[in-house]
Amino acid sequence: MDKVSIVNQISEAYTSLSKPCKEALAAKIAVVSVGKGEVLVRQGQYTDKIFYLIAGAARAYYLKDGKDISDWFAFEGEFISAINGFFLGIPSPHYIESLEESTYLQLSRADVDTLSDKYHDFERLSKVIVIQTMLKQQQRIASLQFHSAAEKYHNILAAIPNIDQRVPLMHIASYIGITLETLSRIRSQPRRN
Amino acid sequence: MDKVSIVNQISEAYTSLSKPCKEALAAKIAVVSVGKGEVLVRQGQYTDKIFYLIAGAARAYYLKDGKDISDWFAFEGEFISAINGFFLGIPSPHYIESLEESTYLQLSRADVDTLSDKYHDFERLSKVIVIQTMLKQQQRIASLQFHSAAEKYHNILAAIPNIDQRVPLMHIASYIGITLETLSRIRSQPRRN
DNA sequence: CGTTAGTTTGAGAGGACTCAAAGTCTGTGG
DNA sequence: CCACAGACTTTGAGTCCTCTCAAACTAACG
Numbered sequence: 001m002d003k004v005s006i007v008n009q010i011s012e013a014y015t016s017l018s019k020p021c022k023e024a025l026a027a028k029i030a031v032v033s034v035g036k037g038e039v040l041v042r043q044g045q046y047t048d049k050i051f052y053l054i055a056g057a058a059r060a061y062y063l064k065d066g067k068d069i070s071d072w073f074a075f076e077g078e079f080i081s082a083i084n085g086f087f088l089g090i091p092s093p094h095y096i097e098s099l100e101e102s103t104y105l106q107l108s109r110a111d112v113d114t115l116s117d118k119y120h121d122f123e124r125l126s127k128v129i130v131i132q133t134m135l136k137q138q139q140r141i142a143s144l145q146f147h148s149a150a151e152k153y154h155n156i157l158a159a160i161p162n163i164d165q166r167v168p169l170m171h172i173a174s175y176i177g178i179t180l181e182t183l184s185r186i187r188s189q190p191r192r193n
Numbered sequence: 194m195d196k197v198s199i200v201n202q203i204s205e206a207y208t209s210l211s212k213p214c215k216e217a218l219a220a221k222i223a224v225v226s227v228g229k230g231e232v233l234v235r236q237g238q239y240t241d242k243i244f245y246l247i248a249g250a251a252r253a254y255y256l257k258d259g260k261d262i263s264d265w266f267a268f269e270g271e272f273i274s275a276i277n278g279f280f281l282g283i284p285s286p287h288y289i290e291s292l293e294e295s296t297y298l299q300l301s302r303a304d305v306d307t308l309s310d311k312y313h314d315f316e317r318l319s320k321v322i323v324i325q326t327m328l329k330q331q332q333r334i335a336s337l338q339f340h341s342a343a344e345k346y347h348n349i350l351a352a353i354p355n356i357d358q359r360v361p362l363m364h365i366a367s368y369i370g371i372t373l374e375t376l377s378r379i380r381s382q383p384r385r386n
Numbered sequence: 387c388g389t390t391a392g393t394t395t396g397a398g399a400g401g402a403c404t405c406a407a408a409g410t411c412t413g414t415g416g
Numbered sequence: 417c418c419a420c421a422g423a424c425t426t427t428g429a430g431t432c433c434t435c436t437c438a439a440a441c442t443a444a445c446g
Contacts, residue, residue: 043237064339083331087324116320120313127309127320131446132281132322137330138276143266144337145370146257149402177338182402184426342434361392376435377394 001054003029006105010052013077014060015126021119028111033129040104041096048109053078056102057166061174062093070175072159073099073167079129099167144177150186152176194247196222199298203245206248206270207321211256214312221304226296233297234289240278241302245273246271250359254367255286263368266292266360272322292360337370343379 003026011017017025033056033077041047043062051058053076060072060080076078085092086109089107115122136159143155156163156176163172164187173183196219204210210218224247227233234240236255244251246269250364252266253273263288267273278285279302329352336348349356349369356365357380366376 067339069339071338083328087328116317120316123313123316123320124309126318127323129325130320130323134327135276135280135331137327137334140400141330141333141337142425144334145264146260146262146367170424174339180425181404181427185402252429363392372394374436376394378434381394 001022001031001103003031003105006054007054009077010075010125014132015121015125016105017121017125018119021115021121024119025117025122028107028115030106031103032106034098036098036100038098039095039097041082041085041092043093043095045082045085045092046090047082047092048089050079050081050086050107050109050112051096052105052107053080053104054103054105056104057099058096058102058104059099059167059171060065060094060096061171062095067107068170068174070171073163073175075160075166079133149176149178149182150189152178152188194224196224199245200348201249201317202270206316207325208314210314210318211312214308214314217308217312219230221300223299224296224345225299227291228292228383229291229293229295231291232288233291234275234278234285234287236286236288237284238275238278239283240275240280240285240287242299242310243272243274243279243302243305244289245298245300246273247298249297250292251289251295251297252287252360252364253287253289254364255288261364261367263353266356266364266368268353272326278338289307297384341370342375343382345371346376346379 004022004031007017007022007026011022012121039050040058041060051074053074055076057073057075058080059070059074059084061070063069072080072083080096082092082094082096084090085094089109093161097135111127116126139159140153143152147155153172153176156172169187170180173180176183197215199222200210200215200219204215209324218244233244233251234242234253244267246267248269249271250268252263252267253275254261254263256262265273267274269347275285275287275289277283277335282302305319309319332348332352336345340348346365346369347366362380363373366373369376
């Protein structure tokens with residue numbers, strides 16, 4: 001898949017970009033493929049990259065008291081970054097790892113800023129992406145706030161159908177803030193929140 | 194406080210706006226004052242307004258099984274809206290109420306869109322505001338994900354110092370996803386997570 | 387100064403956790 | 417193509433944090 005078609009795909013999926021803006025963007029991006037289990041970003045690294053999944057799946061996670069806690073999942077057509085590193089320019093507590101054989105597009109913060117300065121429509125695009133991310137977080141907060149373990153599991157299944165077939169259960173459990181054992185017990189019961 | 198100084202204040206606090214953009218913005222905003230306890234937005238209303246707190250405090254909340262759950266607090270210099278209503282254009286499950294005698298600036302979604310189309314720097318401003326909101330949500334998610342009631346309380350105190358002196362404890366409790374009684378017991382103990 | 391809103395305290399129940407061990411699946415090398 | 421190793425999931429037993437229900441207390445407001 002060449003850079004131009006990827007840019008067109010993004011332009012269609014989010015907000016349309018002008019021809020010169022598309023060209024400028026295509027000139028900045030890098031396309032990379034990685035195997036399952038490979039790490040894209042390491043904790044503590046200063047990471048100013050954002051990734052767009054062309055194919056595959058990835059997750060961001062961090063360690064809390066030595067425990068692996070998943071913080072974000074992304075699949076084809078979605079974005080992922082070490083959020084604090086990218087937006088605040090500080091070393092990130094997040095790791096990003098590939099969950100499947102994946103291909104992704106990579107763009108640096110500096111390029112995003114340059115493109116945003118130069119092209120109003122790129123500023124628009126990046127705003128739309130941030131808004132969508134914020135709305136997803138909003139749903140997630142509502143799910144975490146006052147729900148039982150079973151409700152949270154059913155919520156994530158509704159939000160990301162088939163996630164239980166693409167992501168190990170231990171990662172889903174930490175993402176919704178419950179233990180692996182509790183999730184296992186929920187799954188073995190006939191649905192009743 | 195006149196509209197021009199408010200616009201200047203926002204321009205300085207977030208990202209600077211050009212003179213024509215400031216003027217266009219000043220022409221669109223409405224300034225309103227409300228007393229403590231007044232409701233700005235009712236659940237189910239189609240609400241396309243965003244508010245900027247010039248002075249005072251407000252909260253967004255919704256009802257879950259008849260229980261009042263706080264979802265967002267805003268103080269002077271911050272924004273608040275019924276997030277789903279504003280960004281998705283759907284009737285909002287949120288109420289917004291004034292927690293103190295407050296003055297706020299009001300702007301409609303349509304005006305935000307018009308200004309964003311016309312002024313690149315307004316697009317920038319709105320993006321910056323959304324990014325800041327997203328980063329706050331990010332912190333909140335991390336706090337909700339795997340923390341004890343006591344940790345969550347100390348987290349919010351760190352994020353919003355003095356919140357316990359401006360907002361009733363019952364609202365703080367629901368915001369961090371614990372019951373009022375548990376919060377009360379935490380507060381009566383010498384700090385030990 | 388009574389009424390309502392908000393907070394504290396108590397007792398008991400239960401959901402989710404921890405620790406532990408046994409299964410199951412998957413991929414790689416012999 | 418089978419067998420083993422490592423990764424992942426299930427099951428069990430016991431504990432504890434936070435919840436629920438209830439009632440008393442305190443502060444704020446007209």
